[in-house]
Amino acid sequence: MAKEQATSAFTLTLTRTFAAPRDKVFLAWTDARQLAAWFLPGPGFSARVAELDLRIGGRYRLQITHPGGEIHEVTGIYREISAPQRLAFTWRWTHDPENQEMMVTLDFRDLGPSTEMTLTHALLPSQQERDKHSHGWNGCLNQLATFLQS
Numbered sequence: 001m002a003k004e005q006a007t008s009a010f011t012l013t014l015t016r017t018f019a020a021p022r023d024k025v026f027l028a029w030t031d032a033r034q035l036a037a038w039f040l041p042g043p044g045f046s047a048r049v050a051e052l053d054l055r056i057g058g059r060y061r062l063q064i065t066h067p068g069g070e071i072h073e074v075t076g077i078y079r080e081i082s083a084p085q086r087l088a089f090t091w092r093w094t095h096d097p098e099n100q101e102m103m104v105t106l107d108f109r110d111l112g113p114s115t116e117m118t119l120t121h122a123l124l125p126s127q128q129e130r131d132k133h134s135h136g137w138n139g140c141l142n143q144l145a146t147f148l149q150s
Contacts (some may be wrong), residue, residue, distance in 0.1 A: 010124040011130075012134050013119070013121075014119045018115050018145055019113070020113075020115060021113060021115065024115075025115040026084035028144060029106060056080070061073060073094040076089045076091045088106070089104055090104075103121075104121050
């Protein structure tokens with residue numbers, strides 16, 4: 001079950017516990033094949049990892065196809081990789097005319113057979129964007145929970 005709170009006006013924080021060991025949860029975020037399998041906000045979506053260079057300063061690029069065929073692309077740069085405790089990266093939608101760069105930080109807490117993960121999405125430009133990202137992230141985390149059980 002997800003626990004959500006707004007830590008500031010335009011920061012989103014989600015905490016979720018997954019029934020999987022920390023190494024497995026971390027790998028789901030850092031392996032291109034696995035990431036493409038679950039990084040979907042809901043049914044009918046598909047994802048493609050166009051780039052994943054897992055190193056500090058390395059880039060990633062994800063393409064998410066909506067059920068109607070519209071493609072949204074997000075890209076960013078890895079800022080911190082502390083396997084399997086923490087992952088931090090910039091986040092920018094390529095279709096955003098204002099080129100707004102945000103920051104996503106994932107903290108993985110080892111609970112033995114399960115993992116508590118806290119996702120913090122900072123520098124969101126508005127409350128509306130925070131709410132839209134909350135919906136998308138919750139959908140993706142639901143898909144991740146299902147993926148980890150397979």
